[in-house]
C-alpha cells in the first residue's frame with residue numbers, strides 16, 4: 149500500500165495510520181510478507197521476520213497459512229525471531245509463546261525448529277545474560293530483521309518493554325507490569341499463575357527492524373492508540389518510540405481509532 153491508497157485516511161508526520169479492519173490488515177501484511185519472502189528467494193537470500201504473539205496477529209498467521217497451503221508456497225528461506233517469552237515456564241506449557249508459535253506459525257508454515265527463534269522460557273538465572281546476548285547476536289548474524297510484526301499492550305508496551313523501558317534497551321530479562329499480568333490472568337487460569345518475569349527484545353532491537361507493522365484493533369485499544377499517537381516519544385509509553393522510525397505503519401480499525409480520529413470521515 150502506498151500513501152496514495154484511498155483507504156489510508158490520514159498520516160501523522162511520524163507514525164502513519166492505515167485504517168483497516170482486522171481482516172484487511174491481515175491480508176495486507178500477509179501479502180507484504182509473502183512479497184518480501186519471494187523477492188529474497190529470487191535473490192538467493194533469507195527473509196528475516198520479527199514476530200509477535202497475542203491475539204492481534206492471529207489473523208495474519210491464519211492468512212499466511214491459508215495462502216501457503218492454497219498456493220503451495222515455500223517459506224524455506226524464512227528465519228523468524230519472536231519479540232518475547234515468559235520466564236519460568238516449561239517450553240511446552242500451554243501459555244508459552246513457543247507453544248503458540250509451534251501451533252499457529254511454525255507448523256502451518258513449515259518453519260522448522262532451527263529457523264524459528266524465541267527467547268528461552270526455561271533458562272536458569274545464571275545463564276539469562278549470556279542467553280540474551282546470544283539472541284541479539286543471532287539476529288545480527290541473520291542480517292537483521294527485515295519486517296517486524298508488532299502489537300501494543302494496553303499499557304503501551306511493545307514486546308515486553310514495559311513503561312520505563314529505555315530507547316536504547318536491548319534483549320534482557322524484565323519484570324512484567326501488573327497490568328500485563330492482569331491482561332494474561334484469564335489465559336493462565338488466575339493471576340497467581342502468570343509469570344512475573346520475561347525475556348524481551350529491547351526497544352532498540354525492535355527499532356533496528358527495517359520495517360515495522362504495528363496493529364491495534366478494538367475499542368479496548370482506543371485509549372492506548374490515542375495516547376501513542378498524541379504523545380512525544382518517551383519511556384513512559386514505549387510505543388511512542390515508534391514515532392519517527394523510517395518505515396513504520398500503524399494498522400488500526402475505527403474502533404481503536406475512535407470517532408474523533410482526524411480523517412476517519414474521509415473513508
Ligand code: PGA
Pocket residue numbers: 201202203204205299300301302305306307
Ligand atoms: P494482544 O497483545 O495482541 O493480545 O492485544 C498485545 C501486546 O500485549 O503486545
